[in-house]
Amino acid sequence: xxxxxxxxxxxxxxxxxxxxxxxxxxxxxxxxxxxxxxxxxxxxxxxxxxxxxxxxxxxxxxxxxxxxxxxxxxxxxxxxxxxxxxxxxxxxxxxxxxxxxxxxxxxxxxxxxxxxxxxxxxxxxxxxxxxxxxxxxxxxxxxxxxxxxxxxxxxxxxxxxxxxxxxxxxxxxxxxxxxxxxxxxxxxxxxxxxxxxxxxxxxxxxxxxxxxxxxxxxxxxxxxxxxxxxxxxxxxxxxxxxxxxxxxxxxxxxxxxxxxxxxxxxxxxxxxxxxxxxxxxxxxxxxxxxxxxxxxxxxxxxxxxxxxxxxxxxxxxxxxxxxxxxxxxxxxxxxxxxxxxxxxxxxxxxxxxxxxxxxxxxxxxxxxxxxxxxxxxxxxxxxxxxxxxxxxxxxxxxxxxxxxxxxxxxxxxxxxxxxxxxxxxxxxxxxxxxxxxxxxxxxxxxxxxxxxxxxxxxxxxxxxxxxxxxxxxxxxxxxxxxx
Amino acid sequence: xxxxxxxxxxxxxxxxxxxxxxxxxxxxxxxxxxxxxxxxxxxxxxxxxxxxxxxxxxxxxxxxxxxxxxxxxxxxxxxxxxxxxxxxxxxxxxxxxxxxxxxxxxxxxxxxxxxxxxxxxxxxxxxxxxxxxxxxxxxxxxxxxxxxxxxxxxxxxxxxxxxxxxxxxxxxxxxxxxxxxxxxxxxxxxxxxxxxxxxxxxxxxxxxxxxxxxxxxxxxxxxxxxxxxxxxxxxxxxxxxxxxxxxxxxxxxxxxxxxxxxxxxxxxxxxxxxxxxxxxxxxxxxxxxxxxxxxxxxxxxxxxxxxxxxxxxxxxxxxxxxxxxxxxxxxxxxxxxxxxxxxxxxxxxxxxxxxxxxxxxxxxxxxxxxxxxxxxxxxxxxxxxxxxxxxxxxxxxxxxxxxxxxxxxxxxxxxxxxxxxxxxxxxxxxxxxxxxxxxxxxxxxxxxxxxxxxxxxxxxxxxxxxxxxxxxxxxxxxxxxx
Numbered sequence: 001x002x003x004x005x006x007x008x009x010x011x012x013x014x015x016x017x018x019x020x021x022x023x024x025x026x027x028x029x030x031x032x033x034x035x036x037x038x039x040x041x042x043x044x045x046x047x048x049x050x051x052x053x054x055x056x057x058x059x060x061x062x063x064x065x066x067x068x069x070x071x072x073x074x075x076x077x078x079x080x081x082x083x084x085x086x087x088x089x090x091x092x093x094x095x096x097x098x099x100x101x102x103x104x105x106x107x108x109x110x111x112x113x114x115x116x117x118x119x120x121x122x123x124x125x126x127x128x129x130x131x132x133x134x135x136x137x138x139x140x141x142x143x144x145x146x147x148x149x150x151x152x153x154x155x156x157x158x159x160x161x162x163x164x165x166x167x168x169x170x171x172x173x174x175x176x177x178x179x180x181x182x183x184x185x186x187x188x189x190x191x192x193x194x195x196x197x198x199x200x201x202x203x204x205x206x207x208x209x210x211x212x213x214x215x216x217x218x219x220x221x222x223x224x225x226x227x228x229x230x231x232x233x234x235x236x237x238x239x240x241x242x243x244x245x246x247x248x249x250x251x252x253x254x255x256x257x258x259x260x261x262x263x264x265x266x267x268x269x270x271x272x273x274x275x276x277x278x279x280x281x282x283x284x285x286x287x288x289x290x291x292x293x294x295x296x297x298x299x300x301x302x303x304x305x306x307x308x309x310x311x312x313x314x315x316x317x318x319x320x321x322x323x324x325x326x327x328x329x330x331x332x333x334x335x336x337x338x339x340x341x342x343x344x345x346x347x348x349x350x351x352x353x354x355x356x357x358x359x360x361x362x363x364x365x366x367x368x369x370x371x372x373x374x375x376x377x378x379x380x381x382x383x384x385x386x387x388x389x390x391x392x393x394x395x396x397x398x399x400x401x402x403x404x405x406x407x408x409x410x411x412x413x414x415x416x417x418x419x420x421x422x423x424x425x426x427x428x429x430x431x432x433x434x435x436x437x438x439x440x441x442x443x444x445x446x447x448x449x450x451x452x453x454x455x456x457x458x459x460x461x462x463x464x465x466x467x468x469x470x471x472x473x474x475x476x477x478x479x480x481x482x483x
Numbered sequence: 484x485x486x487x488x489x490x491x492x493x494x495x496x497x498x499x500x501x502x503x504x505x506x507x508x509x510x511x512x513x514x515x516x517x518x519x520x521x522x523x524x525x526x527x528x529x530x531x532x533x534x535x536x537x538x539x540x541x542x543x544x545x546x547x548x549x550x551x552x553x554x555x556x557x558x559x560x561x562x563x564x565x566x567x568x569x570x571x572x573x574x575x576x577x578x579x580x581x582x583x584x585x586x587x588x589x590x591x592x593x594x595x596x597x598x599x600x601x602x603x604x605x606x607x608x609x610x611x612x613x614x615x616x617x618x619x620x621x622x623x624x625x626x627x628x629x630x631x632x633x634x635x636x637x638x639x640x641x642x643x644x645x646x647x648x649x650x651x652x653x654x655x656x657x658x659x660x661x662x663x664x665x666x667x668x669x670x671x672x673x674x675x676x677x678x679x680x681x682x683x684x685x686x687x688x689x690x691x692x693x694x695x696x697x698x699x700x701x702x703x704x705x706x707x708x709x710x711x712x713x714x715x716x717x718x719x720x721x722x723x724x725x726x727x728x729x730x731x732x733x734x735x736x737x738x739x740x741x742x743x744x745x746x747x748x749x750x751x752x753x754x755x756x757x758x759x760x761x762x763x764x765x766x767x768x769x770x771x772x773x774x775x776x777x778x779x780x781x782x783x784x785x786x787x788x789x790x791x792x793x794x795x796x797x798x799x800x801x802x803x804x805x806x807x808x809x810x811x812x813x814x815x816x817x818x819x820x821x822x823x824x825x826x827x828x829x830x831x832x833x834x835x836x837x838x839x840x841x842x843x844x845x846x847x848x849x850x851x852x853x854x855x856x857x858x859x860x861x862x863x864x865x866x867x868x869x870x871x872x873x874x875x876x877x878x879x880x881x882x883x884x885x886x887x888x889x890x891x892x893x894x895x896x897x898x899x900x901x902x903x904x905x906x907x908x909x910x911x912x913x914x915x916x917x918x919x920x921x922x923x924x925x926x927x928x929x930x931x932x933x934x935x936x937x938x939x940x941x942x943x944x945x946x947x948x949x950x951x952x953x954x955x956x957x958x959x960x961x962x963x964x965x
Contacts, residue, residue, distance in 0.1 A: 068853060155852060289896070329895035332904055336888045359881045366639075366878030369871065370956050371550065373637060388870055395877045396848030399841040406818050413811035420901070422814055437901075474852050 005058040012054030019048035029127035043088040107459040109135030111466040114221020114317035114434030133214040140218025140347040157397030183256030221317025221434040249314030249342030315349040317434020319443035349432030415454040429461030488541040494563040495537025502531035512609035526570035589941040591617030593948040596703020596799035596916030615693035622700030622829040639879030684718040698726035703799025703916040731796035731824030764791040795819040796830040799916020806924030831914035911943035
């Protein structure tokens with residue numbers, strides 16, 4: 001039997017952090033004389049109480065290492081517990097939304113998806129809006145730490161490639177991990193602050209600036225307005241958000257002490273190059289389309305094309321305009337872009353650029369082998385050889401990704417959704433993008449009209465995609481629970 | 484420099500065969516007194532002339548094809564007949580444009596079944612027969628290619644299906660020839676049996692023959708605009724259903740069956756998966772029809788099974804206008820379009836075995852998470868799947884998805900709407916036939932599409948039919964360097 005105590009203890013610590021975070025919107029609401037502050041305080045107390053209970057009730061004395069199985073259970077448990085805790089303020093606030101909606105919103109926040117069931121955001125109490133952004137922001141940092149510290153060790157879908165190299169043999173590994181985590185957090189906080197300040201200077205109110213900065217860096221996509229970023233109608237705001245979404249989709253490890261690296265070290269990373277290449281190519285394509293077919297001005301087409309392409313590829317989900325009205329071609333492009341995703345170790349979801357690189361290389365190897373059947377070909381990534389094991393993991397990941405997408409889409413159609421909503425809803429949930437296509441869940445709509453069962457399915461899809469599938473799916477294998 | 488002579492010679496022979504095939508509709512039209520027979524005769528003459536010129540002009544001493552020559556020969560052998568097969572469409576009473584004619588011919592030879600011709604019911608018999616014949620010949624071509632060529636060329640994991648030698652004493656070449664002859668025998672035999680059954684079930688003799696050819700080749704051309712719904716007969720539907728399902732099975736197994744080796748057939752995992760998917764899909768769609776459309780269960784199951792089998796095997800014959808469906812069945816059909824049939828069948832798509840390989844690997848990966856140091860090997864039919872096969876399959880799948888995405892984007896770029904672009908690209912690459920939506924759905928034709936879109940779709944059909952890499956390899960610079 002597995003020892004659940006260390007798991008529960010860490011979950012308790014996370015919940016305690018959530019309880020503290022809830023005090024921020026409580027304070028904001030209190031200062032702006034909104035009665036919702038009581039809800040936040042109460043939620044915070046309840047969460048804190050549960051957290052304390054977990055922490056104190058599971059003291060084991062000895063500090064053991066977690067086994068692999070425990071690590072898997074822990075990763076999933078943290079996200080589910082945090083999502084439940086995050087849903088409490090929604091459920092009891094003045095919004096009067098159902099438990100399903102509250103959980104959906106909270107899960108969408110924590111996984112930095114950005115699909116929402118709420119409308120009328122512009123007139124909503126500040127506390128709730130802030131809480132949504134805080135969920136994004138906490139979720140974002142959680143993902144980066146997970147991608148850097150946990151997934152490589154658990155060998156999820158080829159992430160073992162990114163095991164931290166202890167290049168300096170004398171340095172102990174443990175301090176190095178905490179040093180890296182510290183560096184990443186610094187970079188994350190730093191970028192958020194810079195982004196917030198710039199947005200404020202560009203004309204947002206401080207409250208809007210803070211919210212959007214948090215939702216941008218975490219590539220989340222919750223906005224303070226129903227019209228998303230399109231509400232501000234300010235090219236400057238658009239450009240700032242484009243820049244910081246792009247940063248949010250880049251590997252954060254590269255931002256640790258950049259001055260110690262060569263000047264353009266970030267651009268030397270092959271994953272970043274591919275990522276920027278994808279962004280540039282598709283933005284150009286769509287800008288051309290908008291300019292040639294829909295007769296937009298050059299600046300408008302470039303700005304909106306870039307904004308929405310970056311938003312979808314980094315799985316943010318902001319919209320500067322309702323791109324579902326652009327016509328057939330952009331819709332197909334946006335649907336396909338949903339699957340690409342950002343870099344590893346970023347806050348973006350999706351399949352991730354490095355897996356596409358591996359796949360592309362594999363197709364190339366197959367092509368070469370066709371002509372030289374007995375040749376030996378290897379796949380390089382960032383000038384390092386990739387072992388067969390990594391390649392196999394990546395394969396397994398891709399297959400499960402598309403399988404999960406197909407199954408989720410089928411299940412969604414069974415709840416009565418139409419084809420486009422089901423297909424794009426499944427894609428957007430698993431890739432943590434946010435809005436789908438079509439009349440219901442497109443950039444101009446929201447997820448409110450979906451049946452409850454569909455919301456639970458989407459929430460599960462978000463969790464699945466966020467934890468890179470394997471972490472969750474392994475819990476459903478029989479041999480996991482056998483000793 | 485690659486020696487082109489053997490390649491041209493192979494193409495020449497194929498053109499001669501095509502010219503011979505054109506004599507069949509010529510004879511039919513002449514017998515029925517249609518003026519069309521002159522067109523067919525003229526086309527046959529032109530084709531034969533070019534074919535003979537190629538054969539005679541390239542006589543050379545050559546024994547074995549090199550790998551490069553084999554790739555070129557495969558691609559050229561599929562491309563060369565297309566313009567000639569299009570001749571009767573251009574010069575016939577239909578007066579199709581060159582684009583439309585090539586589209587129709589490509590759709591026939593690749594057994595896709597997308598058509599640009601409306602008003603089939605009034606078409607002269609010769610042209611209808613020609614469409615059926617094209618599919619039927621294409622079907623044979625595919626099986627021969629899948630058995631003899633692709634495994635040797637290692638395309639997309641097909642190396643798992645190299646014909647194993649039973650005993651070392653047996654010579655390879657005679658055995659391969661024997662198997663090849665046996666399989667073509669099975670193909671012809673099945674077509675004849677199917678035609679007779681259809682005739683007994685009440686179809687006219689001519690209709691029975693054309694539909695039998697179209698069914699076994701999993702093609703999808705019909706003699707009527709409403710396709711099989713025209714007959715509205717349960718026996719006919721059941722016969723065609725069985726024919727389509729058989730057409731999507733590995734033909735090598737029928738050869739084993741003919742040898743009395745039924746154990747291999749029953750145990751074949753690919754067939755298990757294939758039939759299971761068909762069954763599950765049919766049941767789900769039928770359940771949806773009962774619940775949402777209020778059909779009675781019998782009718783629902785009959786229509787659902789037919790539609791699911793037709794789409795999954797890439798046939799494209801229809802009994803019911805499924806473009807009016809919404810939600811679940813559409814998603815099921817869309818996904819099954821990609822799955823396709825078994826290896827070595829006339830069906831296209833990704834093929835069931837590739838998905839099995841990948842699924843086996845994914846399962847192994849999940850188990851690997853718990854036991855990082857265990858050696859776990861994915862298996863198929865109780866044989867280990869080698870690493871390079873897995874990589875080939877994944878490379879194949881990647882190019883498949885990439886090809887689909889590019890084609891869909893290009894189509895949408897030409898102004899097609901979302902559903903038409905996505906489903907049209909899928910239907911072309913998987914050689915299904917009809918797409919979804921009001922423009923190219925089962926009730927309509929591809930005629931209204933812009934000419935460029937037709938060329939793209941025709942390209943997609945050939946690309947999908949030749950399993951991508953056969954064509955793709957020609958674009959690698961080092962292919963042409965010596």
